Amino acid sequence: MEKNTSHASVTTNKSVMQVLSPENCDIVILDNGRTINNFIDKKIQELDSDNEDPFYVANLDIVYEKHLRWLTNLPRVKPFYAVxxxxxxxxxxxxSALDTGFDCASKGEIQMALSLGVTPDKIIYAHTTKPRSHIKYACAHGVDLMTFDSEDELLKISQCHGKAKLVLRIGVDDSKSLLRLSSKFGARLDTVEKLLERAGELGLEVTGVSFHVGSGCTDSLTFKQAITDARHVFDLANLFGFQMKLLDIGGGFSGREDFEVKFEEFSEVINGALDKFFPPDSGVQIIAEPGRYYVESAFTLAVNVIAKRVDIDHMAEHNNSEENSSDRMMYYINDGVYGSMSCLINDPAHIDVAPYIHKAVEGSEQRYRSVIWGPTCDSTDKITDNYWIPELDVGDWLLIDNMGAYSVSLATTFNGFEKAHIYAVVTAETWHTLNLSQTYSIIHL
Ligand SMILES: Cc1ncc(COP(=O)(O)O)c(C=O)c1O
Structure with missing residues (x-):
């Protein structure tokens, strides 16, 4: 049985749909032992030359497994997924069904979370430079928890949401992360006292501290130092009379299984630092804002070879020198850096993608130097170069794993190429265990 429960799922709020939602997302339940690979095979078989558009398969079981792993390793830290x-x-x-909270960065993301049934108390508006109108929207919809790192932000918040519960974001060492954030966000420690004083003058409630070590963090000790710094800020804030109740340790955890530092190693360091500086009897609630961790490995992208050109090195032909030949196969696929793979130009934590052939034919050992291009009329739209693969034909399908982070949400329709359709796939076992018919029926069909 294949059940399309949410084909029209995101019609609850049209403005959200236009701005934020991937237009097309189906939920597919895998039953009778069908696997995700069976699903991909079937989908590809069904598609023909009238519809060879790229598509994602989002494995919701992986999201579930990631959550269980989180609970096992960081039992004191409640995840607020970074939308x-x-x-x-x-x-x-x-x-939401797994009871995580959500980190939203704008009115649009708050709107989307609320429209999907998330309650305002499960949202942190985790952006330190917010437009006034977005703060007012948060206020009107009961989203009280929000971050700040400057006096001007405090002033704005006091005018737009005087009852907000404020979380002071501090800058931390992000030099060991693939994508650094502290140059843009986070108050320096030597400015914290002034900020707390100003918050007091404005009659605002500072309730916690947050930091982000940068995305794709490669050194678990960075968290230890950041938690130590946060303790220092807690102590200062207590002196100013604030009731400090929340520590937010941000994101930064890779979602890839082949990442150089395992999640368990981060967890061990974080747990040690929390127990030392924020022991359970301190009464401080600990949250985090993981993004990549939950989704990176859950999404596989399927793309189609739409064109091909053999680029012959005429000089090498002339010299009869095969060895130094730079003959290359040029393939053009129907998704690229302006669609699902913008990570190749703007995400240092995801610098390469490794397409592999769907159903590679046995015995196709001969490999050719190949270039894979995206579909647009732009030469920066290149997926990979010097890639040694067997010969492909127009119409062949390639699969790319680990495509869940900063892909869907960054895609454009440049040159008129549509964004990849998403099939969210879940096993019948998980569907029943989590009683997901309740969850997905929140949407009005
Ligand atoms: C404020 C904030 N929180 C959370 C995240 C998610 O980070 P990651 O995907 O590395 O877990 C980001 C990423 O930029 C962020 O800016």
């Missing part, structure tokens, strides 16, 4: 990382409604609903 910006991948705003697929089915993912947000799954995480």
């Amino acid at each position: 910006k990382c991948n705003n697929t409604p089915a993912v947000i609903q799954m995480l």
Whole structure:
């Protein structure tokens, strides 16, 4: 049985749909032992030359497994999933069913989370430079928890949401992360006292501290130092009379299984630092804002070879020198850096993608130097160069794993190429265990 429960799923709020939601997302339940590979095979078989558009398969079981791993390793830390990382409604609903909170960066993301049934108390508006109108929207919809790192932000918040619960974001060492954030956000420690004083003058409630070590963090000790710094800010804030109740340790955890530092190693360091500086009897609630961790490995992208050109090195032909030949196969696929793979130009934590052939034919050992291009009329739209693969034909399909982070949410329709359709797939076992018919029926069909 294949059940399309949410084909029209994101019609609850049209303005959200236009801005944020991937237009097309189906939920597919895998039963009778069908696997995700069976699903991909079937989908590819069904598609023909009238519809060879790229598509994602989002494995919701992986999101679930990631959550169980989180609970095992960081039992004191409640995850608030960073919506910006991948705003697929089915993912947000799954995480909501698992009782995570959500980190929203704008009115649009708050709107989307609320429209999918998330309650305002489960949202942190985790952006330190907010437009006034977005703060007012948060206020009107009961979203009280929000971050700040400057006096001007305090002033704005006091005018637009005087009852907000404020979380002071501090800058931390992000030099060991693939994508650094502290140059843009986070108060320096030597400015914290002034900020707390100003918050007091404005009659605002500072309730916690947050930091982000940068995305794709490669050194677990960075968290230890950041938690130590946060303790220092807690002590200062207590002196100013604030009731400090919340520590937010941000994101930064890779979602790839082959990443150089395992999640368990981060967890061990974080747990040690929390127990030392924020022991359970301190009464401080600990949250985090993981993005990549939950979704990166859950999404596989399927793309189609739409054109091919053999680029012959005429000089080498002339010299009869095969060895130095730079003959290359040029393939053009129907998704690229302006669509699902913008990570190749703007995400240092995801610098390469490794397409592999769907159903590679046995015995196709001969490999050719190949270039794979995206579909647009722009030469920066290149997926990979010097890639040694067997010969492909127009119409062949390639698969790319680990495509869940900062892909869907960053895609454009440049040159008129549509964004990839998303099939969110879940096993019948998980569907029943989590009683997901409740979750996905939140949406009005
Ligand atoms: C404020 C904030 N929180 C959370 C995240 C998610 O980070 P990651 O995907 O590395 O977990 C980001 C990413 O940019 C961020 O800016």
